[in-house]
Amino acid sequence: MNLILKKDHLNHLLNAWRQEYEVYAPQSLQNFTHFLPLQDGFELAFDKAHNTRIPPKALFLPTSEALLKFTRFGGYEEVPSETAPRLIFGIRPCDAHAMTMLDTVFEQERYTDPLWKARREATVVVGLGCHEPCQTGFCTTVGSGPFNHAGLDAILTDLGEIFLVETLTEKGEHLFTQLETASEDQSMHASEVQQAAAASMPIAFETEGLKQKLDQNFASPYWEEVSRSCLGCGVCTFLCPTCFCFDIVDEAQRGERVRNWDTCMFRTYSLEASGHNPRPSRVERTRQRLSHKYSYWLDQINQIGCTGCGRCVRYCPVGLDIRAMLRKAHQLPSEVLHA
């Protein structure tokens, strides 16, 4: 259903939601925007950036969290999964889409992650489409888009004085029962804005046949070339909304077994106790990062594991650009079998 939300009514609505939910929305903190819980007198930060620096996956898979608490005499107990109702407002479609991919990892049939699942179930997600797409994003190239619905309960389109609200699920409908219905003209206007936004985004690289190129060139010098300037800092993966790797360590002093975000860009990630490391240099680690996104995810769920959010492009300290790397991959020869 399409509804109209007047912009000057937004704060009132957010405050009303706060009675029922913990509401997270983009706010400024130390020069960056973050999804933070709304407090009295909040100020939203929509204008400055499109997506937040740290993707909202952090609200479901925190950078660090306890899995077990140690009790006396070598015992331990599970950390209960929190279930307080939450609402995330203003998530961008690339990030919401990424969450549906992570669901396939954490809510897999055989082993479900109870912490992830409880948080997903307790959370309503309201998206804000990108009527002026960002420069580094390339969502339309990878099968997503600035108004993609995946992972959202409702999506807003900025039409100047008003937002057009499209509710997409029952959870989403429940949020907007007080609003008036949009006119046909308003709905038309919104769909024009949405189409124009998507059309304004250039195709960053060709995805057709890309997986085969990467697979067939597993042993190619290409990987050495594209990883040469990489510092191995891991920023591209920590800030990526589809990356989910974590480490598990015992923090004996805190009395907890903790999981922390980890990255395949680090040497120790795959280092075995014997000293053997299947990915000893940044060459193999860069190959893992790109191949995971542009080959292995396709094998697993038939989707590219990148939603084109542009963070890895924006925040890489040496300006390595995944779009350029993939354009280059396209020029690789086909049918070279890997060693």
Add this chain to the structure above:
Amino acid sequence: MPNEGRSPYLPIPMHVLHAYYESTDNSLKTLELSFDDPQDAREFFAAFNPGQFCLLSVIGKGESALGVASAAWEGDFVRFTAQKLGSVTTALHALKPGDPVGMRGPLGNGFPLAEWKGKNLVIIGGGCAFSTLYALTKHLHHPSHRGDYGKLTVIYGTRTSGLCMYKQDIAAWHQRDDMEVHQAIDVPEQNWLHHVGYVPDVVKEVRPSPVNSVAVVCGPPIMTKFTLPALVELGFAPETIFTSLEKRMKCGVGKCGRCNLGPKYICKDGPVFSLAELNALPADL
């Protein structure tokens, strides 16, 4: 074991029943663990398949992946043999009977035993990776399983005779008339009556027949690397050669991303793969 609401990160409470050194240099130690709660034992054995592994926890130190070295019919305990390498395996070596241990599992696929029915089995192991092959051989020895399989050949090599694990059992295997056992050490020793040489060479010497046979290979990467082509040369098809892979692990349930080999997770989709499957995966080991 599917987790059905229970956290896949929550270990089963166990305690040490027996702990003893397996090698003369004390680098390998066997732990036999029993269940604090009999219900956990029932669930474990209902799900267990030889070739699977568990994550053993020493609280405050961490977790390590270890292959199960016992067969279900041996009793309500689970056996592991750990090589002392880093922090967790060192802590495991320090455990005494009665000490608590956490265990997650059984994890992974294990050997495709149903698929192997009616076939001759060639079991080839090296070093401490022999543990799951020991479990497999014990499993096959049970009267209710032995008849399901044909000829049984075991080839097991270690660097020295002192590093050979499960010595008493293996000595008894030589006396059995329903199997063939070939033991090897890398360099000659006095009073050694078996093969001397590396496992791939022993395989070439023994020349197991590929006819109606499957071969399963577990050992250090270098041994596996040279044994697989030796089997192919003997005429084993890639679909009939199996191996168990190892990569650094954390979650054990396909979440933490660490153990991937292309689109497969060794913890969840493995650790047992056929050579045909491996040939279709990237060489990222």
